[in-house]
Amino acid sequence: MFNANLKKLSQCPTRLEAGHRLCPGCGISVIMRQIMSVTDNPLVISNATGCFEICTGAYPYTAWNVPWIHSLFGNAASVIAGVEAMHKSLEKQGKLSGDQKKTLFMAVGGDGGTYDIGLQALSGAAERGHKFVYVCFDNEGYMNTGYQRSGATPYGAFTTTSQVGEAHTGKEQFRKDLTMIMAAHNIPYVAQSSPSNHFDLMKKADKAFKADGPAFINCLSVCPTSWKTDTQTGLKITQTAVDTCFWPLYEVENGVFKITYMPKEKLPIIAWLENQGRFKHLLKPENQHIIDALQKEVDTRWQKLIKLEEATAEDDK
Amino acid sequence: MSKKLFLNGADAVAEAMRQINPDVVAAYPITPTTHIVEKFSKFVADGKVKTEFVTVESEHSAMSACIGASASGGRVMTATASQGLIYMAEALFCASGFRLPIVLINGNRALSSPLSIHTDHSDSMAIRDSGFVQVYAKNAQEAYDLTIQAIRIAEHKDVRTPVMVCIEGFQNTHTLDSVVVEDDEVVKKFLGEFEPVDSLLDIDNPVTYGAAVKPDFFFEIKRQQLEGINCAYDVMKSVGEEFEKITGRDYSKVYEEYGLEDADVAIVLMSSSYSTALGVTENMRESGKKIGLLRPKLFRPFPDTEIVEKLKGLKAVAVLDRSMPQGAKYGPLCTEIVTALFNVGKRPKVYNFIHGIGSRETYPSHYDEVFEFLLSSLDEVKEDKLRFLNLNE
Ligand SMILES: Cc1ncc(C[n+]2csc(CCOP(=O)(O)OP(=O)(O)O)c2C)c(N)n1
Numbered sequence: 001m002f003n004a005n006l007k008k009l010s011q012c013p014t015r016l017e018a019g020h021r022l023c024p025g026c027g028i029s030v031i032m033r034q035i036m037s038v039t040d041n042p043l044v045i046s047n048a049t050g051c052f053e054i055c056t057g058a059y060p061y062t063a064w065n066v067p068w069i070h071s072l073f074g075n076a077a078s079v080i081a082g083v084e085a086m087h088k089s090l091e092k093q094g095k096l097s098g099d100q101k102k103t104l105f106m107a108v109g110g111d112g113g114t115y116d117i118g119l120q121a122l123s124g125a126a127e128r129g130h131k132f133v134y135v136c137f138d139n140e141g142y143m144n145t146g147y148q149r150s151g152a153t154p155y156g157a158f159t160t161t162s163q164v165g166e167a168h169t170g171k172e173q174f175r176k177d178l179t180m181i182m183a184a185h186n187i188p189y190v191a192q193s194s195p196s197n198h199f200d201l202m203k204k205a206d207k208a209f210k211a212d213g214p215a216f217i218n219c220l221s222v223c224p225t226s227w228k229t230d231t232q233t234g235l236k237i238t239q240t241a242v243d244t245c246f247w248p249l250y251e252v253e254n255g256v257f258k259i260t261y262m263p264k265e266k267l268p269i270i271a272w273l274e275n276q277g278r279f280k281h282l283l284k285p286e287n288q289h290i291i292d293a294l295q296k297e298v299d300t301r302w303q304k305l306i307k308l309e310e311a312t313a314e315d316d317k
Numbered sequence: 318m319s320k321k322l323f324l325n326g327a328d329a330v331a332e333a334m335r336q337i338n339p340d341v342v343a344a345y346p347i348t349p350t351t352h353i354v355e356k357f358s359k360f361v362a363d364g365k366v367k368t369e370f371v372t373v374e375s376e377h378s379a380m381s382a383c384i385g386a387s388a389s390g391g392r393v394m395t396a397t398a399s400q401g402l403i404y405m406a407e408a409l410f411c412a413s414g415f416r417l418p419i420v421l422i423n424g425n426r427a428l429s430s431p432l433s434i435h436t437d438h439s440d441s442m443a444i445r446d447s448g449f450v451q452v453y454a455k456n457a458q459e460a461y462d463l464t465i466q467a468i469r470i471a472e473h474k475d476v477r478t479p480v481m482v483c484i485e486g487f488q489n490t491h492t493l494d495s496v497v498v499e500d501d502e503v504v505k506k507f508l509g510e511f512e513p514v515d516s517l518l519d520i521d522n523p524v525t526y527g528a529a530v531k532p533d534f535f536f537e538i539k540r541q542q543l544e545g546i547n548c549a550y551d552v553m554k555s556v557g558e559e560f561e562k563i564t565g566r567d568y569s570k571v572y573e574e575y576g577l578e579d580a581d582v583a584i585v586l587m588s589s590s591y592s593t594a595l596g597v598t599e600n601m602r603e604s605g606k607k608i609g610l611l612r613p614k615l616f617r618p619f620p621d622t623e624i625v626e627k628l629k630g631l632k633a634v635a636v637l638d639r640s641m642p643q644g645a646k647y648g649p650l651c652t653e654i655v656t657a658l659f660n661v662g663k664r665p666k667v668y669n670f671i672h673g674i675g676s677r678e679t680y681p682s683h684y685d686e687v688f689e690f691l692l693s694s695l696d697e698v699k700e701d702k703l704r705f706l707n708l709n710e
Pocket residue numbers: 049050051052073074109110111112113114137139141142143144145150
């Protein structure tokens with residue numbers, strides 16, 4: 001069981017140094033630090049193209065204190081699969097020593113690199129059972145290229161490729177449910193979390209690293225630049241995604257669904273939308289139907305999750 | 318003791334891969350190299366190799382897993398062809414930019430559309446500037462031999478560049494041939510131990526692979542990459558000489574030639590076409606025709622100095638390309654040759670013929686036709702245009 005206190009956490013090795021170039025208030029570094037703080041084991045990280053990669057590896061500098069590889073946009077999972085395979089091969093041949101044997105493998109990517117262009121690679125690596133932890137920083141759009149829509153962009157949101165005008169009002173499709181897609185791979189551990197609930201995220205990271213096979217964590221990641229939100233209150237805004245059940249926190253451990261955070265009071269979806277510039281147009285009365293449709297979709301998915309928890313809990317008995 | 322076996326080219330390559338015993342193989346099946354992957358899988362199942370075999374879900378992932386594995390400090394191989402090679406194109410450039418010594422076996426096959434599983438060079442020619450060293454084999458024996466040598470070339474400290482061994486689909490991959498397979502121990506000794514450079518698994522010396530580069534450094538990094546691939550030219554020769562010492566098979570040159578010493582005209586071509594063309598050349602020379610043949614084995618880096626040396630004294634040359642120049646004046650091989658000859662004072666006339674597209678047969682009579690064309694061009698210069706052999710329209 002994961003049991004950390006602030007003192008212990010403050011002593012964890014610094015894998016990601018200060019001086020990276022992420023925007024003020026960006027969620028990604030917060031998520032990464034929380035996740036990496038739960039283990040002392042050596043880490044090797046494969047990073048998909050995107051904001052995080054660009055901002056932490058800017059030649060001739062690097063913010064990384066651990067072995068790190070960025071290859072392409074859509075192949076982070078396949079690259080880490082290769083790293084893990086080499087580790088396995090060398091270990092079998094007795095060519096690894098000491099701490100090297102305890103190395104953990106992580107692949108990280110944005111929603112574009114995970115929900116969209118890298119989904120096939122992730123699915124393949126998960127199915128093959130490589131021992132690695134995949135972390136998706138879901139900021140709901142292609143931020144590195146200036147905020148275009150992705151499979152994770154919410155219904156109704158403005159992006160630079162789902163614009164708001166006379167004929168259209170932002171993205172016209174509901175977001176893909178990647179956490180469920182990963183759960184359908186029947187891998188040992190799948191979780192959805194948020195840096196606003198840091199112990200939740202760290203507990204999940206701990207389980208993911210200890211899982212006997214592939215593990216996947218989907219993390220909502222605030223992007224003040226494109227969400228057009230305040231840089232100081234990003235985690236509060238993220239919390240409203242959790243409390244509206246737009247972004248429920250749950251895990252799927254060996255097929256058993258568990259909701260890890262029950263909002264004391266489930267907030268209406270407007271609480272998540274109202275402080276973000278990318279949803280501003282939805283606040284106009286003529287767009288109320290978009291909010292209603294989003295509310296309905298959120299409720300449906302939330303109910304389904306509750307049912308999944310009930311159903312798999314019974315299986316568990 | 319080496320032994321003589323009856324193998325097709327793909328099985329010969331699989332045999333080489335068993336002897337190389339890579340630390341990781343990541344591959345995806347595609348005709349005509351599927352049976353390399355299948356055969357290798359059986360070696361894995363039988364415990365004949367120590368390899369970690371990653372059965373990826375696509376070729377993009379095959380090359381990506383090779384990148385991850387190779388950057389983690391071990392010997393890595395893959396095999397593909399055609400659509401598969403093009404599907405991994407994005408990752409090929411990444412592998413060479415990282416200077417990873419991956420060895421890739423490509424079974425040359427046409428590209429869709431229309432779909433064809435048959436041979437030509439349009440796949441490997443399409444990615445000829447991917448930064449991979451490219452060698453082209455003429456038969457199963459060369460496929461076996463070059464696969465083994467490719468490991469040494471790729472891993473050489475001055476090269477550190479991935480190598481692509483191209484063998485022709487069906488003509489090589491599926492055609493039985495007698496192949497001398499060296500003793501396992503001899504191959505092992507020839508290859509030596511892999512020496513990791515900048516491994517991701519060296520946890521005490523963390524490396525960053527793939528940081529983004531701005532205009533202030535990018536140009537220099539890419540220029541330095543050229544040094545690696547260009548070194549493959551000399552290294553291939555020295556590795557070839559070493560290989561020749563243990564096998565008796567001649568690999569001291571990056572090309573093969575016949576009859577050039579006193580020829581007026583010659584055909585330049587690559588891969589399996591050489592064997593048929595050779596028979597024709599021998600016959601025609603017996604009747605006193607001053608003709609010759611040249612087959613570059615190495616295409617990237619292009620051995621221009623030696624090619625010029627071989628061709629500059631001739632009067633006319635026909636270059637037989639095996640891929641379509643989609644909108645270019647000549648096919649890629651001819652373009653290289655014309656470029657190489659351009660600054661030479663006295664140079665032959667060069668004519669370009671396209672042949673063997675999608676496994677269209679090139680019979681001895683066609684080589685005959687080309688030689689006659691070249692000889693008659695000595696009296697009357699022919700039009701400078703693309704020509705097609707055995708095209709029925
Ligand atoms: C094959 C390919 N297509 C497109 C791009 C351009 N591109 C780079 S990053 C990116 C978007 C990244 O979005 P995401 O994965 O969500 O990461 P974020 O920057 O939002 O954190 C795009 C479209 C690319 N680098 N490679």
